[in-house]
Amino acid sequence: MYDQTEYRAEILKALGQPTRMKIIDFLRDGERCVCEIFPAIGEEHSNTSRHLNLLLSSGILARRKDGIKIYYAVKHPEVFEIVDLATLIMTHDITGRQRLLKVA
Amino acid sequence: MYDQTEYRAEILKALGQPTRMKIIDFLRDGERCVCEIFPAIGEEHSNTSRHLNLLLSSGILARRKDGIKIYYAVKHPEVFEIVDLATLIMTHDITGRQRLLKVA
DNA sequence: CATATATATGATTGTATAATCATATGCCAG
């Protein structure tokens, strides 16, 4: 049994991990199959599969099967807004915290 | 050394924990001292202090000292937008996932 | 200076998480 606070935290926690952040970034242009995702983000298929499953079960991704392939897509456009706001905070905060950033 | 992905993930991860979510909620109306925060969210002062420190060092909170008291405040208004978007996702997702929610 | 209040930190413990390797399942083609 869940309360609101835990549920909201779960969503943000799901997004707050580098591998999953890369997945979300890669899914900006729409659904992709696992075989496209894991090479794109540079992770093992096994690890990628687990992170995809976590994002699925926290309600962030949708899953579609097509023959042998499984396609994942971001279910709520708000997810991209959240990620963009995090980017915004990062840029605002850089001067304040003097953090070194690799401009990837 | 940090890249953009890790930094953005760190911000969302910091927000994605129930105790810290409660802290952010409580700080909506502006800065509060630790002695107001921990009874309001129902956590030990010690635990609260640690979470405040984490939020501070991930760049989300600002800290101000006034005599014996330490006041914390949310530094970026985007933080509230993120939390609100998470709430929105939650409400959109309720019917889809049939999750039971205590309406706190 | 002694005491009380506010906050932070050390040490510990249990639990969760991420990554990896190996193996299993499902589905299509020949």
Place this chain on the structure above:
DNA sequence: CTGGCATATGATTATACAATCATATATATG
């Protein structure tokens, strides 16, 4: 039916995290 590709999952390991209790520091006040 066999082989190969796509995906998922079991087992393991190392690391990170949250919570708690006890203790330390700092500041204000009598």
